């Protein structure tokens with residue numbers, strides 16, 4: 001069955017997220033394979049918001065390892081506590097970075113990346129991985145992105161365990 005993301009590009013950011021969340025629910029409905037769902041979720045976010053890079057890093061031992069993503073090639077492994085992703089894992093908290101140059105230890109996977117948001121994914125109190133979104137504009141992410149991306153992460157968390 002064909003499933004497509006159809007979101008009016010003239011909508012504002014929040015309206016796009018509201019539509020996107022509904023459509024992601026439909027997209028992952030009936031599919032229990034996590035990697036398949038993560039793949040479609042990052043494609044759907046990317047297609048809707050045209051961010052520079054949208055993807056997942058998954059905890060494997062003491063590292064985050066690159067998972068499904070959309071965008072330019074990226075670093076494959078990030079140590080615990082390193083970069084924005086490793087810090088989010090360590091602190092078990094979301095991080096919004098308005099200017100990546102001002103974040104100590106930021107790992108630059110693309111010279112085009114100027115701002116970033118990272119949201120941890122929980123599985124029974126442990127971190128399963130993180131959603132990382134980068135953009136080529138400074139201060140691209142705010143509380144609206146945080147709210148709706150967290151809502152999308154919740155759908156993944158329901159798919160875990």
Ligand code: SME
Pocket residue numbers: 053074075078082083084085086105106107108109110113116132134
């Ligand atoms: N900037 C991230 C690394 C991952 S790439 O942006 C895709 C970080 O500092 O953790």
